[in-house]
Amino acid sequence: MKAGILGYGNLGRGVEAAIERCEDIELAAVYTRRDPSGLSIVSKNAKVKSAADLEDGREDIDVLVICGGSATDLPVMTPKYAQWYNVVDSFDTHANIPVHFADVDAAAKKGGRIGLISCGWDPGMFSLNRLYAKAILPGGHDYTFWGKGVSQGHSDAIRRIEGVKDARQYTIPVEEAVERVRKGETPDFTTREKHTRECFVVLEDGADAAKVENEIKTMPNYFADYDTTVHFITDDEMKRDHSGLPHGGSVIYSGETGIKGSRHVIEYSLKLDSNPEFTGAVLTAYARAIVRLNNEGVTGGKTVFDIAPAYLSPVSGEELRAHYL
Amino acid sequence: MKAGILGYGNLGRGVEAAIERCEDIELAAVYTRRDPSGLSIVSKNAKVKSAADLEDGREDIDVLVICGGSATDLPVMTPKYAQWYNVVDSFDTHANIPVHFADVDAAAKKGGRIGLISCGWDPGMFSLNRLYAKAILPGGHDYTFWGKGVSQGHSDAIRRIEGVKDARQYTIPVEEAVERVRKGETPDFTTREKHTRECFVVLEDGADAAKVENEIKTMPNYFADYDTTVHFITDDEMKRDHSGLPHGGSVIYSGETGIKGSRHVIEYSLKLDSNPEFTGAVLTAYARAIVRLNNEGVTGGKTVFDIAPAYLSPVSGEELRAHYL
Numbered sequence: 001m002k003a004g005i006l007g008y009g010n011l012g013r014g015v016e017a018a019i020e021r022c023e024d025i026e027l028a029a030v031y032t033r034r035d036p037s038g039l040s041i042v043s044k045n046a047k048v049k050s051a052a053d054l055e056d057g058r059e060d061i062d063v064l065v066i067c068g069g070s071a072t073d074l075p076v077m078t079p080k081y082a083q084w085y086n087v088v089d090s091f092d093t094h095a096n097i098p099v100h101f102a103d104v105d106a107a108a109k110k111g112g113r114i115g116l117i118s119c120g121w122d123p124g125m126f127s128l129n130r131l132y133a134k135a136i137l138p139g140g141h142d143y144t145f146w147g148k149g150v151s152q153g154h155s156d157a158i159r160r161i162e163g164v165k166d167a168r169q170y171t172i173p174v175e176e177a178v179e180r181v182r183k184g185e186t187p188d189f190t191t192r193e194k195h196t197r198e199c200f201v202v203l204e205d206g207a208d209a210a211k212v213e214n215e216i217k218t219m220p221n222y223f224a225d226y227d228t229t230v231h232f233i234t235d236d237e238m239k240r241d242h243s244g245l246p247h248g249g250s251v252i253y254s255g256e257t258g259i260k261g262s263r264h265v266i267e268y269s270l271k272l273d274s275n276p277e278f279t280g281a282v283l284t285a286y287a288r289a290i291v292r293l294n295n296e297g298v299t300g301g302k303t304v305f306d307i308a309p310a311y312l313s314p315v316s317g318e319e320l321r322a323h324y325l
Numbered sequence: 326m327k328a329g330i331l332g333y334g335n336l337g338r339g340v341e342a343a344i345e346r347c348e349d350i351e352l353a354a355v356y357t358r359r360d361p362s363g364l365s366i367v368s369k370n371a372k373v374k375s376a377a378d379l380e381d382g383r384e385d386i387d388v389l390v391i392c393g394g395s396a397t398d399l400p401v402m403t404p405k406y407a408q409w410y411n412v413v414d415s416f417d418t419h420a421n422i423p424v425h426f427a428d429v430d431a432a433a434k435k436g437g438r439i440g441l442i443s444c445g446w447d448p449g450m451f452s453l454n455r456l457y458a459k460a461i462l463p464g465g466h467d468y469t470f471w472g473k474g475v476s477q478g479h480s481d482a483i484r485r486i487e488g489v490k491d492a493r494q495y496t497i498p499v500e501e502a503v504e505r506v507r508k509g510e511t512p513d514f515t516t517r518e519k520h521t522r523e524c525f526v527v528l529e530d531g532a533d534a535a536k537v538e539n540e541i542k543t544m545p546n547y548f549a550d551y552d553t554t555v556h557f558i559t560d561d562e563m564k565r566d567h568s569g570l571p572h573g574g575s576v577i578y579s580g581e582t583g584i585k586g587s588r589h590v591i592e593y594s595l596k597l598d599s600n601p602e603f604t605g606a607v608l609t610a611y612a613r614a615i616v617r618l619n620n621e622g623v624t625g626g627k628t629v630f631d632i633a634p635a636y637l638s639p640v641s642g643e644e645l646r647a648h649y650l
Contacts, residue, residue: 017583021463042584097646123650125457128634129593131649132450135610135637136603138346164625184596257606260368262598264606268454268592271509275585276478278461281589285460300425305635305645309453312460320630321422325448 001291002028003284004059004085006051006077007067008039014280015065016043024314025288028061029053057111058217059082063287064088070096072115075145079103080300082115085289088283090120097123105130105301118304120279121270122146126251128304129268133253137264140255141186145173145194149247149275157222158199161215163207166235168242170198173249181252184263191225199230202238247275285312326616327353328609329384329410331376331393331402333364335570336415339605340390341368349639350613353386354378380434382409388612389413395421399442404428407440407626411615413608415445422448430626439615440625445604446595447471451576453629454593458578462589465580466511470498470519473598474572480549483524490534491560493567495523498574506577509588516550524555527563530532572600610637 003019005012008030020043029047032039036048053059059100063125064085068074070093078089082104091100097118104115118124122144130142151171177194180187199216203209213230216223233241250269256262273276287310290302310320328344330337333355344352345368352371357364361373378384388411393399395418403414407429416425422443443449447469455467476496483492502519505512524541525634528534538555541548547600558566581587597603614636616628635645 014582020584021582094650097650098643101646118646118650124600125461127650128457131634131638131645132453133637134649135613136450136606138639154522181597257339257346257602258599259345261603264598264603265596267592267594267596269592271507271590271592273589274583277582278586278589281461288460303646303650305642305649306633308633309456309460310630313456314460314463317630318423320456321426321443321628324459324630325419325422325443325452325628 001288002026002060004029004031004054004061004064006031006054006064006081006206007073008032008041009067010276011280011283012065012067013042014274014276014278015067015283016041016046016280017277018281018284020042022284022288022314025284029059031064054081054084058291059085061085062291065283065287069172075100075103078115078117079107082107082113083111084113086114086287086294088116088119088287090124090279090283091117092120092123094123101301101303106155109300112294112299114285114294114299114302115289116304116305116307119283119286121272121282122249124272124279124282124304125161126249126268129266130253131305133251133255133266137253137255137257137266140253141195142251142253143181143189144180144249144251146249147171147173147195147247149249149272150242150245152245154197154199154222157219158201158216162210163204164201164210165204166202166238168200168238170200172196172198178250181254182265182267184254184265186254192227195226197223197226197228199228200233200242201236202229202235203232240277244273245275246273247278248272288312288314326387326613327351327385328612329354329356329379329386329389330392331356331379331389331406332368332398333357333538334392335601336605336608337390337392338367338607339599339601339603340392340518341371341605342368342602343606343609344368347609347613347639350609354384356389366441376389379406379409384410386410387616389576390608390612391438392608396622400425400428403440404432407432407438409438410434411439411612411619413441413444413612413615415449415604415608416442417445417448419448427625434625437619437624439619439624439627441603441611441615441629443631444608444611446597446607447574449604449629450595451574451593454576454591455578456630458576458580458591462580462582465578467576467578468506468514468519469574469576470503470626471574472496472498472572474574474597475567475570476569479522479547482544483526483541486537488529488537489526490529491527491563493525493563495525497521499571503575506579507590507592509579509590517552520551522548522551522553524553525558525563525567526555527560528557566594569598570600571596571598574575613637613639
């Protein structure tokens with residue numbers, strides 16, 4: 001099958017890297033909203049084209065992976081392209097998922113395509129594990145811990161502070177909280193009890209470190225409710241020690257069965273060297289799935305909840321049953 | 326929806342316990358191959374009936390959960406009842422899965438029903454996690470560790486030794502091996518390097534402990550390839566300390582993305598107070614799923630790979646997207 005990627009930031013490059021490792025998927029083109037002649041990509045055989053070429057469904061691709069931002073890009077792009085192509089996105093603004101889903105569902109149904117939204121690891125694989133666990137053990141408690149990993153949103157928030165040249169923020173789960181949940185306890189945690197935040201900041205020349213530190217620690221929503229540590233480092237240290245985008249976390253579900261209340265703990269955890277490359281790999285597996293489903297006549301808006309696992313794998317049903325079950 | 330349970334051993338009672346906690350499923354009857362008048366069950370409103378009542382699809386149930394043994398019961402029972410009812414089983418003889426699947430598929434298609442085989446946690450939830458991980462990160466390595474938990478098969482094997490009155494065998498993962506895999510290493514382990522086996526044995530009066538211990542430790546397939554510890558205990562100690570059936574384990578998958586080979590580790594782990602109650606809970610969630618799928622016109626043989634996760638949950642698609650994604 002032939003895939004296209006729209007947008008060539010970290011996530012777009014992650015999808016490209018994932019497709020390189022799939023024998024059954026060929027990257028046809030990377031589409032950009034900028035001037036295509038200014039963009040060079042890793043894949044040798046794929047083209048770089050203008051996003052304008054996608055209009056009216058003219059492109060010969062089976063699926064388009066849309067790698068834009070959730071705030072302003074995806075609410076417009078995903079419904080637009082879903083009328084012409086099978087599309088996958090990683091929309092993660094939780095409060096707006098119902099509206100985004102409705103828009104994509106309508107467009108995809110109109111065009112006879114599938115639009116799968118909110119794919120990746122959270123939302124995505126973590127969501128799946130919350131669903132499976134709760135379906136098996138109704139009435140239990142689920143806990144999601146993120147990290148240790150780089151939060152792009154929090155890093156960006158620090159960069160917007162006056163006097164900050166660069167910043168990297170790590171979200172770190174509180175190990176004691178994780179251990180309590182792993183043991184089957186079901187506490188009500190405050191925000192502060194679940195995660196801490198560690199920030200590495202490069203200052204502009206002459207900036208006031210104490211003032212920046214205070215602005216970070218008191219920033220509402222982002223940092224005020226957490227125990228936050230701030231380290232000031234040099235440009236070189238930032239490049240040397242913080243150039244990766246590792247992430248991960250765990251969904252831990254604790255529930256009971258039986259009259260005596262036998263306790264069961266289900267844990268799904270990820271340790272990722274590269275958040276965008278892993279997210280890209282998940283998007284790619286679901287891109288495969290929706291092409292196959294669309295070939296069977298399925299259309300409309302979908303999420304990871306709607307896709308039977310077998311569709312993600314290039315392996316046949318016989319082989320899956322013989323070797324994976 | 327109305328469910329029936331065929332067989333009232335540990336697993337049948339586990340399914341009964343799980344159904345008690347589901348608002349949308351009612352246990353209509355437990356079916357037994359013995360004399361129904363001799364069987365008393367926990368559920369107040371369910372009937373106890375003879376397995377003979379199931380003949381020709383006469384019973385008014387939406388799904389039958391078949392709780393028999395994989396060696397001789399399920400290969401006969403699941404295809405037989407799949408021609409009349411939606412059925413779920415926990416068939417776990419890996420080598421025979423393709424044949425069993427073919428038998429159940431043919432019967433279910435003939436009757437317009439769904440027969441879902443090899444459900445539970447391994448095969449079942451562990452299988453799903455192997456599939457998801459490998460679809461996302463092709464070319465990686467998967468490791469399955471079992472325990473700490475009671476293996477019924479190994480306990481039974483010890484009980485068959487002359488001079489043994491009762492026995493309980495725990496399978497224990499080698500922590501060092503688990504830690505290596507968690508760190509992203511991909512070693513080739515021998516059987517001995519992955520698990521140890523710990524046995525608690527009550528002897529018959531006058532039995533030769535040294536002889537029994539030697540027979541256990543040298544038993545081919547079951548113990549000879551493992552580091553095995555044997556403890557001799559009293560009847561009372563067996564009752565007091567080993568009456569539960571805890572189990573669990575982990576599927577750990579390690580794979581790479583990108584040109585530089587970013588490493589990702591995915592781990593799914595279970596800690597279960599009661600193996601049969603958790604297995605029963607998984608069977609119950611899939612029982613719900615296949616009734617809903619069959620109501621949509623789907624028929625034939627299925628495994629956990631074929632079921633979209635949303636079907637397992639009693640919650641609507643809208644609510645799943647709004648609150649679980």
